[in-house]
Amino acid sequence: MTCEPVASLILEGDNLETNQFPEETAIIDLNLKVYDETLKGQIFVTDRPAGLADVVPVARSLSDEIARRTIEYANRTGRNIPCEKGCAACCRYLVPVSAPEVFRIWDEIQAIKPEEQRDVLSAFVNAAQRILDAGRPPTPQGRVASGEKPQDATDTINRWYAGIDVDCPFLKHEACTIYPLRPIACREHMVSSSVEHCLPANSDQAKPIEPPFSIVEALGRLAGEAEDLSLESVMLPFAPSWRQINHERARRKWPAPALFECFIATVHDLSARHRLAA
Numbered sequence: 665m666t667c668e669p670v671a672s673l674i675l676e677g678d679n680l681e682t683n684q685f686p687e688e689t690a691i692i693d694l695n696l697k698v699y700d701e702t703l704k705g706q707i708f709v710t711d712r713p714a715g716l717a718d719v720v721p722v723a724r725s726l727s728d729e730i731a732r733r734t735i736e737y738a739n740r741t742g743r744n745i746p747c748e749k750g751c752a753a754c755c756r757y758l759v760p761v762s763a764p765e766v767f768r769i770w771d772e773i774q775a776i777k778p779e780e781q782r783d784v785l786s787a788f789v790n791a792a793q794r795i796l797d798a799g800r801p802p803t804p805q806g807r808v809a810s811g812e813k814p815q816d817a818t819d820t821i822n823r824w825y826a827g828i829d830v831d832c833p834f835l836k837h838e839a840c841t842i843y844p845l846r847p848i849a850c851r852e853h854m855v856s857s858s859v860e861h862c863l864p865a866n867s868d869q870a871k872p873i874e875p876p877f878s879i880v881e882a883l884g885r886l887a888g889e890a891e892d893l894s895l896e897s898v899m900l901p902f903a904p905s906w907r908q909i910n911h912e913r914a915r916r917k918w919p920a921p922a923l924f925e926c927f928i929a930t931v932h933d934l935s936a937r938h939r940l941a942a
């Protein structure tokens with residue numbers, strides 16, 4: 665079950681009531697270059713033990729702020745991003761979720777009313793079955809065919825998935841039923857082309873705009889660091905079954921300040937790598 669947040673992200677300029685945090689709260693500084701600006705803030709972390717799922721709310725807030733700055737930057741450079749709440753044109757694409765998000769989404773599904781929970785889980789089963797019925801993707805997951813660049817392999821899988829044309833399990837009447845809690849990949853997916861180009865049949869014409877670095881990747885790397893595993897991600901429709909198999913991992917705890925320090929160090933590292941590559 666989802667419980668009290670163990671951490672809060674406060675961005676520079678936010679109203680901060682310092683007395684809302686207990687004395688033993690750790691403070692982690694955030695200082696990120698996002699395009700031509702610096703994103704500054706602090707993460708206030710309680711000293712309770714925390715699991716990977718506990719990092720996700722802060723990761724979502726950070727991802728929203730980076731997406732907001734990405735849209736501003738695109739507008740400043742003459743591009744319009746039509747992505748907004750209510751548009752579901754990309755909700756039949758592959759949504760990769762990191763292990764911390766799988767654990768979090770599972771807890772959030774457990775917190776909804778039983779009758780709604782049944783509907784959601786049944787939508788997951790139907791979507792997963794459609795994907796399994798489509799057979800193996802053209803490139804084995806997690807491996808790159810000889811001579812193929814990693815990005816080519818990702819594009820190949822994305823095209824294969826879009827061809828299956830399977831609704832996201834959280835899509836109902838062309839609207840996202842969990843919009844504030846949607847996966848970070850959904851927050852990071854933006855285009856500067858028209859909405860029609862996002863439909864699976866026209867996806868080759870879509871012009872994606874990627875944020876400077878990915879918070880989904882940061883969460884994946886955090887899980888890898890904490891558990892000494894290689895980077896992994898799960899197709900959203902398989903999240904509940906993957907969560908059942910990895911039940912013990914979902915229950916693991918670390919000291920919250922150490923876990924959040926590792927997450928923010930990973931985000932800073934990805935940001936620095938992006939600046940070097942730019």
Ligand code: SF4
Pocket residue numbers: 752754755756759832833834835839840841842843846847850
């Ligand atoms: S989680 Fe919501 S926004 Fe993301 S693909 Fe599913 S319906 Fe669309």
